Amino acid sequence: MAEGLRRRGPRPTGEAVAQLPAGTAGSFLVPYIVMLIVEGMPLLYLELAVGQRMRQGSIGAWRTISPYLSGVGVASVVVSFFLSMYYNVINAWAFWYLFHSFQDPLPWSVCPVNGNRTGYDEECEKATSTQYFWYRKTLNISPSIQENGAVQWEPALCLILAWLLVYLCILRGTESTGKVVYFTASLPYCVLLIYLIRGLTLHGATNGLAYMFTPKMEQLANPKAWINAATQIFFSLGLGFGSLIAFASYNEPSNDCQKHAIIVSLLNSSTSIFASVVTFSIYGFKATFNYESCLNKVILLLTNSFDLEDGFLTASNLEQVKGYLASAYPSKYNEVFPQIKNCSLESELDTAVQGTGLAFIVYTEAIKNMEVSQLWSVLYFFMLLMLGIGSMLGNTAAILTPLTDSKAISSYLPKEAISGLVCFINCAIGMVFTTEAGNYWFDIFNDYAATLSLLLIVLVETVAVCYLYGLRRFESDLRAMTGRKLNWYWKAMWAGVSPLLIVSLFVFYLSDYIMTGTLRYQAWDASQGQLVTKDYPPYALAIIGLLVASSTMCIPLVALGTFITRRLKRGDTAPRA
C-alpha cells in the first residue's frame, strides 16, 4: 500500500509539463529553485514527519494533534474530489489526440477546405490549423460561457473511456494501484528522454534554450512569477492533499524521513527541469519555424508585387531591400505595406499560451513540422496520458481511502462497488466539461478549485504543528523516533519563513482580485480567430466562490462542530473524579 501512495512525490504531472513556460518563461528557473528550497522541502518534510509520527491517515493524524483540526483532513478530501472531477477531462483530450494521431496527414496540420473548394475554411484561415483543430474540432467551443450548448458526443466518449481506465486501475484497491503507478511513473521518463534527444537536435532548439536560461530582471520583479513557481511546487510535490501523510504513516518509526524529503523534492525538481528543457527546445523549434515561414511569406509577397528576380530577396538583405523599395516605388510600397508583417523571433518566443492550451496547441504545432510526425505525436500523447492517469490514481486513492476505511459505508458495499460509484458520479459531473462551453468551466475549476484551498490547508498544517502541538514537543518526538536531531534550518522554516510566505501569497491573490475588481477569462472568438477577454457572469462568480468556500470552510466548521459536541457531552456526563 505504501508503494501505491509513494508516487505522490516525484511526479512530473501534465501540469508541470504544460505550465512551465506560461507567462514566466525566461525567468522561471530562479523563482522555482528558491521556492523549492524555502517552501517545498520544509513542507514536504513536515508532512512526512507528521504522518510517520501519528501513524494514521490525514484525518486521524490531525485529530490526534488536536480534535478541532480534523477539518483539515476533510478539506484535503474535498479538494481531491474537486480535482478528480475535472482532471480526467485532460485525459479524455489526450485520448482524442492519440486516436487522431494515426492518420496521414495529421488532422491538425491541414485546414479543411470550404464549401466550394476554392479555399480553406474561414476560421482556420484566420487562426492556425492547430488552433482550429483544438477549438473547433476537439472542443467545438462556444463564444462565451453563457452559451452552454449541448454535450459533444466525441469528447464524452473519450471521457467515459478515461474513467473506465481509471476504474480498472483502482478496482482492486491500492495494491493493484501501486503496481500500475510504477508503470505510469516510469514510462514518461523514457519518453521524455527520447524527446530530449529529438528536441535538442531540432533546428532552432538552441533559441528556445537560450530563452529559458536567460533571466529577465523585470519578470523577476513581478510577483506573479513567484506565485506561479510556488503553486507549481505545491502541486507537483502533492502538498496538502493528505496522501503524503497517509504514505508516511506506513513507514517504520525509525525511518529517516528527512533524507526521504530531500531526495524526493530534488528528484521532483530535477524532473521538472528536465521536462522544461525538452519543452523549451521544442518551443524554440516552433518559434524558429514560425519566424522563418513568416519571413518567407514576406519575401514572397514582395517578390510577387515588385516582380523581382527569384532568389534576390533573402532573410539577410530583407531590411535593406525594403528600404530601397520604399524609396524607389513609394506608391506601390504603400499599397503593399499593410500586408507586410513584422517578423520577430522574440515575439514568437514570448507568445505565452495559458494552461492546457500549451500542451495541446503548442506541442501539436511543433510536432506537425517534424519528420515522421505520427510517431512523435503518438509518443507524446501516450506520455501525457500516462502522466494524467498517474495523477488521477493518486487523487482517487485520496478520496477512496477515507470512504473504504469508514465502517459505515464499507459494511454495506464492497470496495469494487464504492470505487465504481465514485467513478460514475465523477464521470456524470464531468459531462459538463464536454459541452460547448465546457472548456470555460474547466478553466474555472483549474484556476480556483485547488490553489487557494491548498495554500490554506498547508498554512493551517504548519501553524498547527508549530504552535498548537508545539515545535519543541514535535522535535523531541522526532528525536525519540528517528534518533536524529532536528536541524535549525527546518525549525526556522517551519516556525517562521514558510507560514509568512504562504500568508504573503494569500495577500497577493486577494489584492490582485480587489484591484482588478472582477475576474476575467479568455474566450475564443471564431470570427476573429483569436482569444478575447471577457468578464465572468455573476453566476459563474458565485460558483467560483462556492468552490473555494466549500473546501476552506471545512476547517472552521468541523472545529465548531467538535466544540459543540464536546460541550454537549461534557454537559451530559458527570464530571470524572
Place this chain on the structure above:
Amino acid sequence: MQRHKRFLYQRYPNVEEVGMPSAHRISHVLLCNVTQRVSFWFVVTDPSKNHTLPAVEIQSAIRMNRNRINNAFFLNDQTLEFLRIPSTLAPPTDPPVPIWIIIFGVIFCIVIVATMLLILSGIQQHRRKNEGPSEMEDTEDKCENTITIENGIPCDPLDMKGGHINDAFMTEDERLTPL
C-alpha cells in the same frame, strides 16, 4: 519552401479537347511584359491572326488542363500560378468510418473485458471467503458448550472483539487531556 513561379509558357494547350481547331501553333501565342520574375502576360490569336481569342475561353481551357500544364513543367498549383484562375483544392479523403473511432472501439473493448474479468474474479474470491468462515462456524458450534478456563479467566471475552480492540489500553478519547 513554396514559391510562386510564373514560368515561360512555351507549349500550347491541346485545344482539340475544347473543341477548337488544331491549327493553332506556338506562333499564335504572343507574349508581353516579360519580367525578371519569370512572369508574363500572354494572348492567344486565332490561326488567321486577325483577333485574339477571348480571355474566358482561354481561362476555361487552362482550368480543364491544369494538371497537364503543371506536369509538363514538373510544377504544381503552388509553384505555377495563373492570375485570376483560382485553383480547385483537392477534396480531403474521407474514409467511410473515421479512423479514430476504430482505435477507440478497440481500446474500449479491451478495457471493458479487463474490467469484467477483474470484477468476476473479485466476486469469486468473495464467495470463497464466505464459504470458508461458515465451515469454521460449524466446528465452533460443537465447542460452544464447553467454556475453557485458563488461569481463572474464561477465554471467551478475550476473543469476542476479534482482536480489533484491545481493552487493556485506553480508549482514544482519553489519550489527550481535554483542552
